[in-house]
Amino acid sequence: MTDAIDMREPDESLKTVGHISYLLHTIVAVGAVLPGVQASVALLIVAFVIDLVKKDDAAGTWQQSHFRWRIRSVLWAGGLYLLTSPLWLLFLLPGWIAWGLVSIWFLYRVVRGWIRLNRNEPMPLG
16 A cells, blocks of 8 residues: 655745645735735635634744745734724725725835745744
């Protein structure tokens, strides 16, 4: 009886997970920045859950920083959206500006992370 042995390095499977997560984050981030192109928040939740489930597999590797980066990006963006949501109730323009800035910041973090993942570079702390 022959058992199939997975000869890929664990880093490659984690890197694939990272690409999928960054892709889902990018779809949501671009949708948040472009007017009229709203992606479902469900995509972001799926990416977030994937990162939470797989982060322990990356412990001790350079990819651990990417899981931490993506998780923190989602948590910070969510917190900033909640914090600025009362602006929508007061005036439309301040809410739109605040959410636009948060969305641009989130897109920046996603693109920066994905570029470094492609280069096999860890993310800096922060």
